[in-house]
Amino acid sequence: MSDVDARFAQAQEDVKQLPERPGNLTLLRLYALFKQATEGDAHGDRPGMTDIVGKYKYDAWAALQGTAQQTAREQYVELVESLKNGTAA
Known part of the structure; x- marks a missing residue:
């Protein structure tokens, strides 16, 4: 399992533990x-x-x-991290 795949799996768990529910968008x-x-x-x-x-x-x-699956994994991880840190736009 690559580093991105491991971080993607962790982000899937982290998103369930967010302090508040993200908005619909x-x-x-x-x-x-x-x-x-x-x-x-x-x-x-x-x-x-x-x-x-x-x-x-x-x-x-x-x-x-057309977005590569690997790129989508990276963007998912980045979005979850920003939600955890409270910096999501």
Whole structure:
């Protein structure tokens, strides 16, 4: 397991222990980075109009199209670290 993979695994645990729940846009970013890091580019059908949350999640993930999985892992770790430190934008 590479250093980035180990830090990614730790960040997955750390995000569950955050002192306060991140805002919806940050949660979407975390979701999209996680999906890109673990599954690669978005696939499958985009949810329909009746699944608003699913549509937003899919769109956030699809916006990362072409981002390397390793890069997504690094960005996920950086975002979790900034949330832990209280420096997230």
